Amino acid sequence: MANLRPIKFRILELCNEDGGKWNYEIVTQIQKEYDLKGDFQRDSINFDIIELASGGLLQDIEVKVDEKGFYKKGFLLHKYNITKFGQIRAADACLLNI
Amino acid sequence: MDLQALKTQEHKRRVKIGFMWAFFCAILWGLWYIPGTVVWVLNPFDAMYGEIAATSGDGVSLIVTAVLITAFNALTVILALLVWNGVLGKFGEMKRTLKEFHPCSRWFFLAAIFGGPMAILGSFIAMGFVGGAFAAVAALMYPVVGSTLASKWYGEKITKRAYTGIAFIIAGGFTIFGGGVLTEIGSGSVSWIGYLGGLMAAAGWGIEGAIAGKGLDISEPDVSLTIRFIAENIIWWIIIIPLLAIVGFPMFKYAILAFEPLTLLTLIFAGITFGFCYVAWYKSFPLIGVGRGQGIGNLYGLFAVIFIFLFFGDVPSWTILVGGTLCLAGSSIMFLEDTGELESLRGD
Numbered sequence: 001m002a003n004l005r006p007i008k009f010r011i012l013e014l015c016n017e018d019g020g021k022w023n024y025e026i027v028t029q030i031q032k033e034y035d036l037k038g039d040f041q042r043d044s045i046n047f048d049i050i051e052l053a054s055g056g057l058l059q060d061i062e063v064k065v066d067e068k069g070f071y072k073k074g075f076l077l078h079k080y081n082i083t084k085f086g087q088i089r090a091a092d093a094c095l096l097n098i
Numbered sequence: 099m100d101l102q103a104l105k106t107q108e109h110k111r112r113v114k115i116g117f118m119w120a121f122f123c124a125i126l127w128g129l130w131y132i133p134g135t136v137v138w139v140l141n142p143f144d145a146m147y148g149e150i151a152a153t154s155g156d157g158v159s160l161i162v163t164a165v166l167i168t169a170f171n172a173l174t175v176i177l178a179l180l181v182w183n184g185v186l187g188k189f190g191e192m193k194r195t196l197k198e199f200h201p202c203s204r205w206f207f208l209a210a211i212f213g214g215p216m217a218i219l220g221s222f223i224a225m226g227f228v229g230g231a232f233a234a235v236a237a238l239m240y241p242v243v244g245s246t247l248a249s250k251w252y253g254e255k256i257t258k259r260a261y262t263g264i265a266f267i268i269a270g271g272f273t274i275f276g277g278g279v280l281t282e283i284g285s286g287s288v289s290w291i292g293y294l295g296g297l298m299a300a301a302g303w304g305i306e307g308a309i310a311g312k313g314l315d316i317s318e319p320d321v322s323l324t325i326r327f328i329a330e331n332i333i334w335w336i337i338i339i340p341l342l343a344i345v346g347f348p349m350f351k352y353a354i355l356a357f358e359p360l361t362l363l364t365l366i367f368a369g370i371t372f373g374f375c376y377v378a379w380y381k382s383f384p385l386i387g388v389g390r391g392q393g394i395g396n397l398y399g400l401f402a403v404i405f406i407f408l409f410f411g412d413v414p415s416w417t418i419l420v421g422g423t424l425c426l427a428g429s430s431i432m433f434l435e436d437t438g439e440l441e442s443l444r445g446d
Contacts, residue, residue, distance in 0.1 A: 007318065052316075076105060089315050093316055
């Protein structure tokens with residue numbers, strides 16, 4: 001894709017969809033869109049999500065244990081939704097669709 | 099294990115990583131004082147200082163030499179950061195972030211102005227006109243500026259406990275350098291410009307942190323930091339150094355002379371320690387907030403004294419024991435805080 005924007009922007013867009021999105025879904029989609037391969041890149045994207053949540057731009061709305069190994073077996077999976085603050089910051093960044 | 103317990107555990111791990119980054123920052127910052135001190139007595143900087151001092155006086159010479167040293171510091175930092183980003187495979191993200199000037203890069207260019215010409219230069223001015231101990235103590239005040247700004251400007255949650263921790267660490271720093279400061283200030287007429295330098299350091303680094311915290315919301319720390327140093331290099335090498343050269347200082351003559359093995363090695367050591375200290379600093383902010391990240395980062399004062407003792411054999415005075423204890427107490431107060439309060443760093 002030609003017009004990719006920074007990864008955190010895309011994460012905010014994805015979490016703006018109705019009902020939120022699971023972290024493993026976000027990670028897989030971003031890896032595909034940005035052509036980022038390997039476990040290191042996967043964890044790095046997941047860390048971006050964690051930073052966004054810690055900064056109050058995303059909130060987790062559902063949590064479950066990863067029993068099937070979607071992401072990492074035995075660890076937690078989070079479903080995230082954008083917060084009001086996240087929407088304001090996204091609007092600052094002129095993100096479409098928000 | 100139930101879900102809540104797992105959640106708490108995951109959360110604790112996140113906070114621990116944040117504190118660990120801030121702690122690395124403090125160690126590397128302390129280490130930086132070794133090349134940062136040594137480089138002044140190496141040529142060409144030593145000769146440069148002498149030449150300018152002979153015509154323009156010690157004060158001017160000190161600042162102009164400091165500009166060249168800081169510029170070289172920024173240059174080696176950017177080399178270290180480019181290698182770092184290359185290894186992490188983040189050049190793509192860097193290009194994407196750079197293009198977003200309004201939401202992202204703009205903040206890091208601003209951060210570079212406050213952190214570079216204001217804080218680092220201010221620090222050197224304080225060192226030169228008052229003394230090293232005063233410069234160190236003045237810079238220790240920066241978390242006060244940083245955390246106050248972060249909380250007033252974008253509502254970062256800073257608990258009473260975090261403030262207490264910051265206060266303890268600052269008190270510790272004062273105790274470590276206090277005697278030196280009294281000697282320096284008492285040693286006769288101190289120029290007001292030295293105090294101004296101290297103020298520039300505290301305000302500059304504090305403001306930089308708060309601004310960076312704002313931009314880091316929506317961008318990646320490794321990448322953001324590299325952009326911040328690209329901006330600082332532009333400020334020094336494209337704006338200030340040519341300006342000083344036009345005014346008549348021998349900037350380029352000495353810049354070329356810096357390419358000798360020992361000087362380069364020292365500068366590269368400075369670049370690596372300073373660069374990664376900054377990487378750690380920026381990485382801690384999104385995880386534990388600007389206030390805590392800077393508070394723990396302040397432990398650099400203690401580490402600087404320890405490293406200078408280990409490498410140069412300058413035995414610190416006994417007050418370091420009291421100061422060190424205060425620093426430790428301050429970090430523990432912050433680190434042992436019930437982290438439930440850190441779930442999100444921002445208030446609603």
